[in-house]
Amino acid sequence: MYERLEEITLAEQEVAERYDHTVNVCMAAGCMSSQSGAIKEAIDKEVEANGLERWCRVRGVGCMGLCAHGPLVAVDNGKPAETMYQYVTPEDAPAIVGSLDTAPVERLRCPTDVPFFQRQHKIVLENSGLIDPERIEEYIAADGYTALIKAITEMSPAEVIDEIITSGLRGRGGGGYPTGLKWTTVAKSDGETKYVICNADEGDPGAFMDRSVLESDPHRILEGMAIAGYAIGASQGYIYVRGEYPLAVARLKTAIRQARRVNMLGSGIAGTPFAFHIDIRLGAGAFVCGEETALIASIEGRRGQPRPRPPYPAEYGLWGQPTLINNVETLASVAPIIRNGGAWYAGMGTAKSKGTKVFALAGSINNTGLIEVPMGTSLREIIYEIGGGVSGGGKCKAIQTGGPSGGCIPADFLDTPVDYESLSALGSIMGSGGMIVMDETASMVDVARFFMEFCMTESCGRCVPCRVGTVHMHNLLDKFSRKEATPHDLVLLEKLCDMVRNTSLCGLGQTAPNPVMSTLRYFRHEYMAAITEEAADLFVLDPALSVSRNGATQRAPKLEVAS
Amino acid sequence: MPLRNEKVEPPSDDKRWRIVQATMQRNGFERDGLIETLHTVQESFGYLDDDSLRYVAASLNAPLSQVYGVSTFYHLFSLKPAGRHACVVCLGTACYIKGMPALLKEIEKRYGIKAGETTADGHLSLLTARCLGACGLAPVAVFDGNIAGKLDMAEALNRLQEMTTVATEVESVREA
Numbered sequence: 001m002y003e004r005l006e007e008i009t010l011a012e013q014e015v016a017e018r019y020d021h022t023v024n025v026c027m028a029a030g031c032m033s034s035q036s037g038a039i040k041e042a043i044d045k046e047v048e049a050n051g052l053e054r055w056c057r058v059r060g061v062g063c064m065g066l067c068a069h070g071p072l073v074a075v076d077n078g079k080p081a082e083t084m085y086q087y088v089t090p091e092d093a094p095a096i097v098g099s100l101d102t103a104p105v106e107r108l109r110c111p112t113d114v115p116f117f118q119r120q121h122k123i124v125l126e127n128s129g130l131i132d133p134e135r136i137e138e139y140i141a142a143d144g145y146t147a148l149i150k151a152i153t154e155m156s157p158a159e160v161i162d163e164i165i166t167s168g169l170r171g172r173g174g175g176g177y178p179t180g181l182k183w184t185t186v187a188k189s190d191g192e193t194k195y196v197i198c199n200a201d202e203g204d205p206g207a208f209m210d211r212s213v214l215e216s217d218p219h220r221i222l223e224g225m226a227i228a229g230y231a232i233g234a235s236q237g238y239i240y241v242r243g244e245y246p247l248a249v250a251r252l253k254t255a256i257r258q259a260r261r262v263n264m265l266g267s268g269i270a271g272t273p274f275a276f277h278i279d280i281r282l283g284a285g286a287f288v289c290g291e292e293t294a295l296i297a298s299i300e301g302r303r304g305q306p307r308p309r310p311p312y313p314a315e316y317g318l319w320g321q322p323t324l325i326n327n328v329e330t331l332a333s334v335a336p337i338i339r340n341g342g343a344w345y346a347g348m349g350t351a352k353s354k355g356t357k358v359f360a361l362a363g364s365i366n367n368t369g370l371i372e373v374p375m376g377t378s379l380r381e382i383i384y385e386i387g388g389g390v391s392g393g394g395k396c397k398a399i400q401t402g403g404p405s406g407g408c409i410p411a412d413f414l415d416t417p418v419d420y421e422s423l424s425a426l427g428s429i430m431g432s433g434g435m436i437v438m439d440e441t442a443s444m445v446d447v448a449r450f451f452m453e454f455c456m457t458e459s460c461g462r463c464v465p466c467r468v469g470t471v472h473m474h475n476l477l478d479k480f481s482r483k484e485a486t487p488h489d490l491v492l493l494e495k496l497c498d499m500v501r502n503t504s505l506c507g508l509g510q511t512a513p514n515p516v517m518s519t520l521r522y523f524r525h526e527y528m529a530a531i532t533e534e535a536a537d538l539f540v541l542d543p544a545l546s547v548s549r550n551g552a553t554q555r556a557p558k559l560e561v562a563s
Numbered sequence: 564m565p566l567r568n569e570k571v572e573p574p575s576d577d578k579r580w581r582i583v584q585a586t587m588q589r590n591g592f593e594r595d596g597l598i599e600t601l602h603t604v605q606e607s608f609g610y611l612d613d614d615s616l617r618y619v620a621a622s623l624n625a626p627l628s629q630v631y632g633v634s635t636f637y638h639l640f641s642l643k644p645a646g647r648h649a650c651v652v653c654l655g656t657a658c659y660i661k662g663m664p665a666l667l668k669e670i671e672k673r674y675g676i677k678a679g680e681t682t683a684d685g686h687l688s689l690l691t692a693r694c695l696g697a698c699g700l701a702p703v704a705v706f707d708g709n710i711a712g713k714l715d716m717a718e719a720l721n722r723l724q725e726m727t728t729v730a731t732e733v734e735s736v737r738e739a
Contacts, residue, residue, distance in 0.1 A: 030699050033710030067699025205655030205694035243602065243639045244695065282602055284637030287693065301597035302629065303636040362657035362698035369699045400656065434698075436656050450659050454693070460636075 002149060002270075004262065005140050012141035020055045021100045022076040023047075026129065027060035028215045029208075029247055030067035030369075035090065036060075039071055042093035056100060062216020064129035065120075067369040069110055074129070075100070086110035115385040116367050121348070123356050124332045125372045128216035133251050136258035139219040145264050147338035151227045152274045155338075160231040161187060164334070166342030168354030173199060173290070173327030174402060174431040175507075176353070176420040182324065185314040187232040189322035194234035196225050197318065197325045199295060200241040200248070203287035204403030205454065207434030209358040210328035212370050214241070214248035217332070218255035222265060222278060224331030227338055229276045232324050237278040240295055243285055252280055287404075287458035291506045292317075292325045294460065305460045306506035327432065329358055349375030353419035363400075363436035366391050373418075380414040383437055394439035398522070402431025404451045404458075405511030407518025408444060427518040429511070444523040445530060448516045449477035455512040466509030469500035473516065480527055486535035490527060494520065571621040574614035579607040583615075587622055594625045601634055610641045638693075646681040646688035648707050648726045655694030657701035666702060666719055667691070673720065686727050 016022070025031075025040040044058050064072045069086035073096065076082055085096060085108040095105045122128070131138040139145070151160050165180030186194060198221055202210040214221065225237045241249050256278055259265040267275040281299045288294045289304040296318050298304040317323025333355060337345045346354045353375040359382065362368050366388035373382065379399060383389070390396045398408040407428035409416070416422050420430050438447065456470040476493045479485045497513035497520075504510045520527060573580035586603040590596025600623065604615050611634050620630040634640045652658075652667050667678060670689060674682055681688040697703045700712025706722050 029710075030697050030712075033697055033700060033703070033712055067697075070699070202696065203693065205659075206657050206698055207694070208696035208698055211696040244692065282599060284598055284602065285639035285693070286637050298598065299595065301593075301595035301625075301633070303632050360698060362701060363660045368657075368701070403656065434656070436660060436698075438660060442660060447660075450656070458693075 002153075005145060005149065008137050008140045008262070012137050016141075018054075019057045020077065021052075021057075023056065023058045023096065023100075024061040024074040024076070024129070025058065026062070026064050026070060026072045026074075027133075028063035028128075028212055029245075030063065031071040032247070034071045036071040036088075038090045039073065039088055039093065042090035043073075043097060046093040046097040050097060052097070052100070056097070059132045060134070061131060062128045062133045063125075063212040063370055065125070065370045066110070066116060066367060068367055069369075072110065075104070084110040084112050114388075116369075116371070116388065119377075119381070119386050120372050121356050121374050122372045123336050123345075124213060124220075124329055124358050125216070125370065126336070127220065128212065128370075131217065133216050133218055134254050136219060136255065136262060136264075139217070140262075143339065144219055144335075145223055147335040148223050148226050148230075148264060149270050151338050152230050152270060152272050157187065157231045157233065160227060160338065163338060163342040164231070167333075167337045167345035168342075168349075169330065169333055169337060169345065170353065170420065171327060172329035172333070172357065172432065174405065174429060176430060179326065179330055182314065182326070183228065183231055185312075186234075186322050186324040189315050191322040193236070193319075193321045194232055195318045195321060195323045196229045196232070196234045196237040197295065197299070197323060198225055198237065198239040198328060198331055199290065199292070199325055200239055200245075200328045201283050201290045201295060202242060202245075202328070202432060203290045203458075204405075204432050204434050206360065206362050206400070206403055206436045207432045208360045209370060209433045211245050211248055212360075213328055213332050213358070214245065215251055218248075218251045219259065220332045220335055221252075221328060222255055222259050224326075224334035225278060226265065226269070226276045227334050228324055228326065228331065230274055232322075234324065235275045235277065237276065238281050238299055238318070239278060240281045240283060240289070240299060242283045244283075249280060249282065256280070286460070287454070288460045288506070288508050291508060294506070295325065296323065303460070305462045306508075308505060329433070350417060350419045352421055357418070357430070357433060359418075359433045359435045361387050361435050361437070364391050364394060364396075364439040364442075365389070365437040375419045376417040378415050378417050379409065382418065382435070383414065387437070390437060390439050392439070394441065396437060397440050397442055398438050398444065400428075400436040400438065400447065400515075401434065402429035402514070403434050404454045405429060405507065405514055406431045407514050408438070408447060408522065409518075410522040427514070427521055429514070443481070444519040444526050445477065445480045448519045449474065449481050451515040452477050452512065455508060459508065459512075463503075463505040463509065465500045465503040466505065466512065469496055469504075469509070470512055472496055473500065473513065477516065480530040483530045483532065485527075485531045487531055490531070571618065574618050580618075582607050583619075584622075587619075592623060594623050594629075597623060597625060597630065597633055598637070601630075601640055605640060610644050612642070643681075644685075646685050648686060649688045649690060649705075650707075650723060650726070651690045651692050651695075651705040652678070653693075653695045653697070653701070653703045653705075654691050655698060655701070657698035658694075658703055661701040663702040666704075666714065666716055669716060670719065670723065674723075687723070 047056050071088050073085040073088045083104040099105050161183045169179040170176040286304045289298045291306045294304040294306040313323040349355050356372050358372045396411045398410050400408050452474045456474045459466045461467045473496050476489050501513045583603050616630050620627045678691045702714050703712045
């Protein structure tokens with residue numbers, strides 16, 4: 001079976017050697033939306049028109065990272081990604097093809113010696129932008145599926161888990177739960193059938209890492225899931241993908257079909273007794289389905305409402321069976337860990353957060369796009385060096401991490417190393433990796449209101465604190481953003497934050513107040529500025545008294561105005 | 564083993580029901596294929612009407628309450644027919660920061676509809692999305708399936724204008 005992979009690898013290398021030039025066109029969602037499909041067609045035609053088909057191949061590849069400068073095209077003349085072109089249009093095809101044997105087209109050139117490319121350390125994204133995601137052969141030629149073969153032929157399930165424990169890998173979905181521990185729990189649970197679920201319900205607004213991995217390197221996920229299945233004793237896996245990601249779904253489907261064809265999925269993988277099947281389940285636009293029990297409900301074809309835990313899915317999950325749920329990025333890190341050993345992975349990052357993390361840079365930043373850096377890299381390095389600084393020459397005011405469950409980190413803390421503990425200490429969370437930079441023009445009250453509105457609409461309605469609490473918090477924040485708040489509103493808002501956080505059933509409600517609390521912590525003056533002067537005058541420290549005063553004096557005149 | 568009624572007749576002899584049937588068959592007429600099935604119905608017919616919900620419920624032997632519950636719980640399912648053209652505006656964080664709220668307000672004003680509504684003539688549905696995952700290109704909107712990034716006010720209104728006028732022209736040709 002090893003031989004089969006080797007054969008494919010050799011055949012691929014032979015093909016690659018036959019060509020002098022390779023033109024890679026980014027076909028991930030970002031560049032696709034700026035017509036990279038048409039660009040590939042134009043380059044194809046141009047190559048054909050010049051009779052260069054035998055020397056030059058044109059490939060569609062995954063995300064190259066620098067989405068802000070898309071559509072991106074990379075030209076290899078022997079070395080990968082030697083020349084990179086930015087803002088390419090179909091009209092540029094003749095120039096690009098014409099310059100293959102001569103100097104690159106300077107006006108289109110995207111410099112690759114900048115920190116954005118140099119400072120990154122790619123493990124999860126190692127193949128992104130370098131291979132065609134729709135061909136398994138290219139993944140195999142890039143050492144793909146060797147980790148799976150190694151695991152099932154040379155290692156026992158316990159050894160695989162040990163390797164993951166050694167690596168120190170933690171859940172990349174945001175919680176940071178040690179992956180090895182989770183695998184151990186599921187492996188130890190009694191149950192006839194066990195399941196592996198890949199959580200690809202990337203709902204955080206502002207995060208697009210998982211989408212990019214799924215679109216650029218889908219086989220990596222399949223391999224990670226199969227290894228996980230072997231380690232815990234499961235033979236069935238599900239990938240739960242957002243319905244909003246049609247391209248990712250299509251590529252996953254292709255990948256599963258191809259993996260079955262070369263027997264990397266299915267029964268008797270690589271001639272061993274190990275069998276593993278993967279099916280795709282589509283989400284339908286519900287943020288709460290990222291919560292593991294809600295996700296399970298959704299896979300079972302029900303409404304995505306969470307249930308109280310324990311029992312945890314590790315013991316009682318899909319159809320009542322022990323279930324392992326891991327995020328896309330976590331599973332994408334599995335194959336390299338098995339291939340290179342857990343100690344290699346543990347050599348990167350900080351004491352408690354190992355390895356690398358993919359971040360999606362967005363908002364007021366020059367180099368919006370996808371980056372992968374070792375844990376512990378400082379925010380300043382990410383924003384100012386890799387990210388190229390704040391766009392429009394503005395000043396960075398805050399960085400939002402963790403989406404609606406996270407918080408805003410003020411610019412004063414730019415030197416904080418990015419790891420799970422440091423971010424929680426600042427009142428935010430690592431989250432799935434969305435990083436949104438806000439400049440001086442952003443109003444923190446508005447940002448808090450935006451996230452609260454999100455949580456309000458996305459609340460599944462099962463438990464009262466979340467269903468009702470988020471509505472009231474939203475209404476209060478609305479008053480603040482209209483600058484009609486009273487001091488009492490502030491007291492009430494803080495009380496509600498505390499209540500919703502401590503009494504909600506699932507993560508959505510428990511973390512919904514985070515954006516409010518973190519902005520209150522660092523930007524309290526913006527809330528204070530939203531309190532009307534007359535209301536501030538009436539404020540007495542005893543909140544109860546101020547309620548009655550508000551009722552008596554504040555509201556009455558307003559009603560008059562309204563009528 | 565629950566009783567499965569695989570012989571439920573579709574509401575009409577429309578050929579599109581065969582696609583729906585194929586989806587249910589692929590999932591063995593099991594209830595857990597409900598969301599997949601509803602996706603297929605919506606892809607084929609544009610929205611979920613009462614007949615289709617009843618049909619799916621009967622075929623999967625699922626209570627109507629579950630089918631209705633699921634179709635109203637998830638945002639992607641629509642129980643109302645969509646307009647001839649759709650504009651999906653992304654309201655993710657990055658798009659929000661980059662000025663989508665103002666843009667949305669302007670579109671709402673121009674066409675006299677709120678987000679989630681369809682114009683009276685059925686030409687345009689204005690929808691919102693939580694995040695399209697193209698944050699690098701914020702602000703982003705989808706015009707009839709084509710994603711457009713780095714939008715500004717003029718560009719967005721232009722696109723909408725184009726989309727809807729083409730519709731009106733086709734309409735008038737048809738009428739003539």
